[in-house]
């Protein structure tokens with residue numbers, strides 16, 4: 001049971017990552033390989049503020065979301081005006097840079113050692129130390145993220161995002177400032193990635209930079225591709241599938257380290273098979 | 289009638305090709321201005337420059353007596369200018385209705401974020417889509433429509449902008465006769481409402497029937513202008529079309 005709850009918590013965290021990246025990549029067509037870095041910023045903000053200053057989890061989470069948004073805004077200002085290829089490479093570079101900041105800024109992040117002893121969230125004297133209670137909390141976070149994503153996609157703003165993913169020149173001739181729309185959704189997406197990071201930090205009670213590499217960004221990207229572009233629900237289901245499958249590998253008799261390597265192969269395989277046979281993913285509204 | 293937009297010595301080059309070569313154009317409200325000329329004479333390029341999709345290489349554009357040497361695409365709509373595309377640029381993986389709602393709703397980002405389309409937007413979209421006979425198809429994706437229907441949707445989208453200046457790039461090409469009637473009806477209505485309408489068209493019968501004034505382009509230059517009856521008789525115009 002404890003184990004199932006563990007899997008469910010991870011699936012929820014990746015669900016938040018998937019839903020938020022879908023807003024950027026699925027709805028707007030902006031491939032982003034920086035999502036893991038924003039996720040990391042949220043995690044480190046919580047670790048740093050909780051361990052170092054005893055600040056309340058929820059306030060620290062908010063701070064992490066604001067930090068990630070600020071960084072995303074800056075990255076967006078630099079790269080979102082560029083042509084698609086350059087923009088995508090820019091997001092890769094940004095993740096690499098943010099990763100090395102986490103790895104090398106020892107006084108704040110404790111470098112490769114990571115930060116341990118991160119407490120569980122607490123509110124009005126109640127601490128979410130049991131995993132069951134934590135799961136309920138993270139489920140609430142998923143629900144809020146999903147609801148906001150639905151509101152965004154149903155809004156006039158969301159319609160403009162969908163148009164941008166197909167033909168941004170046309171969208172601008174009809175009176176929209178495409179660059180600003182991209183900037184806003186990129187920033188919102190980063191805020192929710194940081195929310196997921198906050199939960200990860202407090203759930204594992206320990207974080208290190210190695211959870212926030214470019215490879216992790218690509219993993220989040222494959223959640224969106226599997227779920228289908230333009231489907232928040234798809235992203236949620238895909239997060240579940242991609243978290244559960246490697247665990248299932250362990251049950252059919254692979255040793256943990258082989259299972260871990262199989263994991264990478266599996267994700268690669270899923271992406272390749274999708275591109276070949278189902279480019280719209282599980283529930284996608286759009287083709288790539 | 290008042291001149292809504294004019295170009296002065298407007299130039300657009302592609303490498304050595306002068307696609308638009310010192311063009312002076314004047315568009316009046318309540319008039320249909322035809323832009324004609326053989327293939328490759330620069331008609332579409334001229335529209336692309338005026339709608340900000342291509343940078344101006346020389347000359348300027350005057351809108352409401354304001355001289356502009358640079359037009360940003362996202363400002364075009366605020367000048368009251370809109371257009372259709374010769375090669376159809378609808379949002380393909382989006383419903384017919386959403387293609388129209390897209391141009392009806394809030395432009396301001398924060399406004400748009402907290403807005404869902406209203407009954408008012410829907411009523412406007414319904415009126416326009418019924419006019420072009422696409423209301424029944426409103427929930428289908430634009431890509432599933434026939435060529436003619438997509439063309440009508442492009443025109444409906446432009447009309448939804450309630451602009452003052454319309455550029456229609458070959459709106460009749462490839463349409464069945466009943467669709468041609470719908471489109472020419474719409475273009476006449478726009479003229480009656482006081483808008484300036486630019487019509488790029490190869491069918492000279494339609495040009496004679498609709499246009500109040502006519503510019504003839506050849507190799508990027510205006511080689512003749514005037515009423516269609518007057519212009520289409522000119523020897524150099526006939527030669528531009530048929531070769532010497």
Ligand SMILES: Nc1ncnc2c1ncn2[C@@H]1O[C@H](COP(=O)(O)OP(=O)(O)OP(=O)(O)O)[C@@H](O)[C@H]1O
Nearest residue numbers: 302305307325326327328329330331332333334374
């Ligand atoms: N993006 C571009 N890059 C390079 N050359 C271009 C470009 N667009 C147009 N041209 C060239 O500019 C000239 C004018 O082309 P344009 O499309 O404006 O003609 P047109 O009058 O619209 O022709 P048609 O009646 O065939 O639509 C042509 O010589 C064309 O090859």
Ligand SMILES: [Mg+2]
Nearest residue numbers: 331332333374
């Ligand atoms: Mg043309």
